[in-house]
Amino acid sequence: MSLTNILLIYIYFIIFATGGLAIYGIISKNNLIKKIIALTIFGDVVNSLIIFIGYRLVPKPLPPILPSLNPDKALYKLYVMSSVDPLPQALVITAIVINVAVIAFLVFLVVRIYNSYGSIEYDELIRIDRGGST
Amino acid sequence: MVTMDMYPALEVLLLATGAFTLPLIYKLFGRKASMGYALLYSILALILSTKSFLRIYNSNEVITYPIGGWSPPIGIVYVVDKFSGLLGILVSTIMLLIIIYSFNYIRPNDREYLYYTLLLTVEAGMLGCIYSGDAFHLFVMLEVTSLSAYALVAYMRDRRTALRASFKYAVYGGLATTIYFLSIVFLYGSLGTLTIGDAYLKLSNIMISGDRNLLWGATVFAFLSLIAFMYKAAVFPLHFWLPDAHSEAPSSVSALLSGLVVNIGVYGFARFTYTIFHGLPDKGLYGTILLFMGLAGAFSALIGSLMMLIQKDVKRIIAYSTVMNMGYIVMGYSLGTLAGIIASTYHVVTHSIAKSLAFMSCGSLINKTGSRRVDDLIGAGRVYKKAGIPFAISLLTLAGLPPLGVFISEYLLVGSIIKSRAWLYLAFFIASYISSTIVYLRLLYDICIKPFHGEKKLITGDKEANILLVLIILSILCIITGLLSGLVLNKLIIPSSKDLWYYYNYIKTIKEIFINI
Numbered sequence: 001m002s003l004t005n006i007l008l009i010y011i012y013f014i015i016f017a018t019g020g021l022a023i024y025g026i027i028s029k030n031n032l033i034k035k036i037i038a039l040t041i042f043g044d045v046v047n048s049l050i051i052f053i054g055y056r057l058v059p060k061p062l063p064p065i066l067p068s069l070n071p072d073k074a075l076y077k078l079y080v081m082s083s084v085d086p087l088p089q090a091l092v093i094t095a096i097v098i099n100v101a102v103i104a105f106l107v108f109l110v111v112r113i114y115n116s117y118g119s120i121e122y123d124e125l126i127r128i129d130r131g132g133s134t
Numbered sequence: 135m136v137t138m139d140m141y142p143a144l145e146v147l148l149l150a151t152g153a154f155t156l157p158l159i160y161k162l163f164g165r166k167a168s169m170g171y172a173l174l175y176s177i178l179a180l181i182l183s184t185k186s187f188l189r190i191y192n193s194n195e196v197i198t199y200p201i202g203g204w205s206p207p208i209g210i211v212y213v214v215d216k217f218s219g220l221l222g223i224l225v226s227t228i229m230l231l232i233i234i235y236s237f238n239y240i241r242p243n244d245r246e247y248l249y250y251t252l253l254l255t256v257e258a259g260m261l262g263c264i265y266s267g268d269a270f271h272l273f274v275m276l277e278v279t280s281l282s283a284y285a286l287v288a289y290m291r292d293r294r295t296a297l298r299a300s301f302k303y304a305v306y307g308g309l310a311t312t313i314y315f316l317s318i319v320f321l322y323g324s325l326g327t328l329t330i331g332d333a334y335l336k337l338s339n340i341m342i343s344g345d346r347n348l349l350w351g352a353t354v355f356a357f358l359s360l361i362a363f364m365y366k367a368a369v370f371p372l373h374f375w376l377p378d379a380h381s382e383a384p385s386s387v388s389a390l391l392s393g394l395v396v397n398i399g400v401y402g403f404a405r406f407t408y409t410i411f412h413g414l415p416d417k418g419l420y421g422t423i424l425l426f427m428g429l430a431g432a433f434s435a436l437i438g439s440l441m442m443l444i445q446k447d448v449k450r451i452i453a454y455s456t457v458m459n460m461g462y463i464v465m466g467y468s469l470g471t472l473a474g475i476i477a478s479t480y481h482v483v484t485h486s487i488a489k490s491l492a493f494m495s496c497g498s499l500i501n502k503t504g505s506r507r508v509d510d511l512i513g514a515g516r517v518y519k520k521a522g523i524p525f526a527i528s529l530l531t532l533a534g535l536p537p538l539g540v541f542i543s544e545y546l547l548v549g550s551i552i553k554s555r556a557w558l559y560l561a562f563f564i565a566s567y568i569s570s571t572i573v574y575l576r577l578l579y580d581i582c583i584k585p586f587h588g589e590k591k592l593i594t595g596d597k598e599a600n601i602l603l604v605l606i607i608l609s610i611l612c613i614i615t616g617l618l619s620g621l622v623l624n625k626l627i628i629p630s631s632k633d634l635w636y637y638y639n640y641i642k643t644i645k646e647i648f649i650n651i
Contacts, residue, residue, distance in 0.1 A: 019316075023309065026305065026306070026309050032301065032305075035305050036305065039305060039308050039309060039312070042309065042312055043308075043312050046312055046315050046316045046319060049316070049319050050318075050319045050322070050323075053319060053322065053323040087322070087328075088322070091270060091318070091322075094270075094274060095315055098274065098277045098281075098311075099308075099312075101277075101281055102277070102281060102304070102308045102311075105281060105284060105285065105304060106301070106304055106305060106308070109288060109297055109300060109301045109304065110301070112288075112291055112297050113294070113297050113298065113301060116292075116294040116297065117294055117298075125298050126298075129294075129295055129298065
């Protein structure tokens with residue numbers, strides 16, 4: 001087994017272990033802020049995974065930009081041989097923007113929840129609601 | 135020849151524009167103008183979706199629109215067949231009714247315009263999900279829909295239980311959509327494409343060449359995306375958010391969530407299963423997906439109906455009824471037969487109509503009595519007849535009384551289950567049907583037949599014309615989908631189900647507009 005393979009397996013292991021921990025955190029943590037932190041970690045795990053999938057080692061890389069509007073086949077061939085796939089990065093940018101919106105909304109909710117309940121522990125909230133309704 | 139049509143893309147773009155300019159209209163021209171603006175855009179959306187559906191229906195072709203002129207697999211493409219077109223009409227019709235209902239239902243306050251902004255965003259997101267032919271674009275639109283839905287659940291932010299329900303919905307919803315994004319990573323990593331039709335072509339190539347590694351990636355993609363759609367459709371193990379979110383939201387939003395937003399999950403499941411995995415040479419993966427979803431649906435039906443028995447809150451009862459009906463729909467789609475698809479598609483339509491009627495009429499009753507508990511609502515429907523009679527109609531429809539809509543779709547569903555000899559599903563169906571009918575009839579007796587105990591409060595100055603109009607229209611739709619079911623089935627449901635089942639029409643269209651490199 002070569003060093004590259006060991007490194008690959010190591011990176012995959014780290015990514016999936018972090019993802020698993022993040023899901024565990026979202027489900028089991030009681031503190032709402034910790035839940036949100038776990039959600040951001042999970043988002044980052046997925047983002048790094050897709051960057052990793054788009055990664056390739058080329059000796060003399062070219063930027064993934066088509067130089068003319070009507071490229072011929074030779075140009076396409078050159079492009080495929082010597083530049084990095086730009087799509088994963090485009091996906092990651094979109095996903096990061098969306099994640100920011102979700103996190104901002106969640107943090108806003110936590111502020112409102114803290115103002116009206118006086119606590120951000122999830123089972124405390126349930127206890128307060130039960131006490132209030134009966 | 136491929137029909138290119140800009141209406142579907144224009145519709146989504148127009149709704150997004152409307153949503154983002156609505157606050158400006160509110161600041162400049164005031165409250166009434168912003169409400170009219172929202173109404174205008176929802177009417178435009180209905181016209182455009184009807185127009186594109188008629189175009190598909192008459193030409194019997196799949197219409198496509200590559201955004202920015204970039205053909206797939208490089209660009210994002212909108213692909214609309216009859217199935218998507220039908221759901222688009224359903225979404226825009228019920229959305230229009232919800233907006234009209236909200237004019238009277240939502241009390242005037244200083245952040246009312248945000249409510250209409252969010253409604254338009256939800257509509258744009260849902261239509262984008264339905265019309266999109268690209269898995270990543272579907273992710274973006276799913277996130278647009280979900281984010282606006284979380285915010286709508288927390289719209290009554292002075293009620294703290296609504297905040298808690300919204301947080302629960304949002305944090306697990308964020309997890310579910312990120313899991314869907316993870317599934318896209320596997321789709322792109324294994325098949326190298328994001329277009330749904332192209333994924334099928336690449337997958338069949340893999341089946342021929344027999345590369346097990348790439349097939350493994352496609353399997354992971356299938357199950358991760360199914361988990362995300364199960365969350366969105368509130369199917370059994372992932373249904374826990376629905377009763378809180380749907381009962382804490384304002385009633386118009388509950389109607390939106392229960393009637394339409396959950397259908398997006400079902401749509402995603404049906405589209406992915408029947409367009410990408412249907413008709414693969416190896417039946418193993420396809421069969422496993424169907425079995426997995428079928429069992430989830432069966433348990434969802436049973437759990438939903440059993441939980442309905444013990445609820446004391448009228449909106450929670452109707453919310454659990456959504457869990458049960460989603461179970462039925464998923465069960466029908468996972469039979470893997472054309473009859474099952476027809477039954478489920480019809481059930482999507484009838485259930486959306488009946489469920490939004492139930493939430494809107496019971497929201498009107500709750501507004502009058504000021505309580506959501508069944509004990510406080512006893513006899514309310516008898517006193518406030520204008521909301522009581524539509525509520526009774528919706529309960530009878532949901533219970534499956536013969537001439538009404540849901541009866542026909544459930545009858546078709548039972549027929550297709552028996553035809554494919556899925557006796558386990560039949561047992562789950564009968565058990566949940568009996569237990570839910572008990573709840574519906576008990577609710578009907580309590581709210582619409584028993585005498586009223588409390589004092590009759592006459593709230594003066596309460597305009598109700600719009601609420602009444604919407605309730606009447608929905609009641610008529612409930613009756614029409616039942617009485618004229620032959621017409622509706624032959625003209626609308628069966629052609630759309632056939633478009634979903636015979637996937638090669640969809641694939642052929644994608645193939646024709648491919649960029650040739």
